[in-house]
Amino acid sequence: QSALTQPPSASGSFGQSVTISCTGTGSDVGGYNYVSWYQQHPGKAPKLMIYEVTKRPSGVPDRFSGSKSGNTASLTVSGLQADDEADYYCSSYAGSKIYVVFGGGTKLTVL
Amino acid sequence: QVQLVQSGAEVMKPGASVKVSCKASGFTFTGYYVHWVRQAPGQGLEWMGWINPDRGDTHVAQNFQGWVTMTSDTPLSAAFMELSGRGSGDTAFYYCALSFDSSGRFDHWGQGTQVTVAS
Numbered sequence: 001q002s003a004l005t006q007p008p009s010a011s012g013s014f015g016q017s018v019t020i021s022c023t024g025t026g027s028d029v030g031g032y033n034y035v036s037w038y039q040q041h042p043g044k045a046p047k048l049m050i051y052e053v054t055k056r057p058s059g060v061p062d063r064f065s066g067s068k069s070g071n072t073a074s075l076t077v078s079g080l081q082a083d084d085e086a087d088y089y090c091s092s093y094a095g096s097k098i099y100v101v102f103g104g105g106t107k108l109t110v111l
Numbered sequence: 112q113v114q115l116v117q118s119g120a121e122v123m124k125p126g127a128s129v130k131v132s133c134k135a136s137g138f139t140f141t142g143y144y145v146h147w148v149r150q151a152p153g154q155g156l157e158w159m160g161w162i163n164p165d166r167g168d169t170h171v172a173q174n175f176q177g178w179v180t181m182t183s184d185t186p187l188s189a190a191f192m193e194l195s196g197r198g199s200g201d202t203a204f205y206y207c208a209l210s211f212d213s214s215g216r217f218d219h220w221g222q223g224t225q226v227t228v229a230s
Contacts, residue, residue, distance in 0.1 A: 002155055036216040038156075045206055045220040046148075046156065057218065089156050093215030099170060100215040102156045 003028065003101035004090055011109040017078040020106045022090030023071060028101050030071035034093035037066060037075045040105075041086045049088075050075060077108070085110045113137040115207055115221035122227045123196045130193040131224045133207030141165040144210045145190040146217055147181065151203040161210075162190055196228035 005023040012018035022029065022037075029035055035053045038046035048057050050066035053073060063079045073092070077084055090103040118132040133145060147159040160171035164183035171179055178195040190207060205224050208217035 032215075034214045034216070038217070045223050046208075046217070047220070048216060048218055051216040051218075052214065091156070091158075091215065091217075099161070099172070100158045102158065105155045 002104035003094070004092060004103035006088075006090060006103035006106045008104070009107045009109065011111055012077075012080045013111045014080055014082070016080055017076060018080060018108065019074050019076045020088055020090075020108070022073040022075070022092075022103050024073075024092055024101070025071055028092040028094040028098075029068065029073050031095075032093045033068070035066065035068055035073040036091045037064075038089045038091070039084075039086045040089065046089065080110050082110055084108060113209065113219045115209060115219055117205075117207060117221040117224045120225040120227070122229065124230055125196055125198050125228055128193055128195045129226060130191055131205055131207075131226070133190045133192070133221050135188045135190070135209065141185060144213065145181075145183065146208045146210060147179075147192045148206045148208055148217070149203045150206065150223075151200070154203075159192070159205075164190060194226070196226070199228055201228045202226065 033053050037050040039049050040046040053068045054066045065076045067074050087105045089105045094101045114136045116134050121129045123129045144161045146161045149157045159175045162169045162181040164185050169181045180193045183190045207221040209219040
């Protein structure tokens with residue numbers, strides 16, 4: 001069982017927006033502004049999409065945005081495109097001992 | 112650009128060990144952390160630990176202590192993860208990933224190495 005809770009699936013129509021949640025505790029998501037989001041296409045390695053809750057690495061479209069409220073972080077994908085269909089994982093720093101925990105992943109389907 | 116290239120797929124018997132390599136290019140292989148992440152078939156991601164090639168120290172997650180060893184070879188710009196296959200539950204893709212700080216994010220990923228444990 002993953003430390004962070006994500007919905008197993010999410011969907012949205014082409015061009016619309018979808019938000020994926022990631023719920024943890026005060027020891028991880030709520031305790032640090034170090035939430036990351038990764039996109040993983042089938043058979044491929046994960047790719048960093050969001051870090052430090054809201055920041056985007058160079059090259060990631062601004063259609064991807066992150067936020068956090070309390071112990072729940074969220075990833076919003078706007079203007080859905082076919083290539084956005086993938087698995088999305090959240091992660092959070094959880095202190096120097098545990099270091100990082102992941103969510104179980106959300107399969108995003110673009111309708 | 113930053114690139115991490117991992118060694119090829121492995122098949123191992125329970126009780127045997129395998130060493131997966133991760134060769135970096137496109138940046139200076141010091142001052143960073145190399146992490147290892149496991150993904151069992153159809154499952155999510157699980158952080159295994161990190162090594163700092165510059166200092167040589169490691170931090171292995173509790174679930175992997177005692178059966179995973181992380182090392183590095185700075186002149187070769189490579190990191191290694193040796194694991195003892197306890198059973199079929201260790202069959203998974205093993206990824207190396209690079210971070211530029213200790214905030215828990217993984218900036219770049221290797222392509223993954225499939226390890227199959229079977230008798």
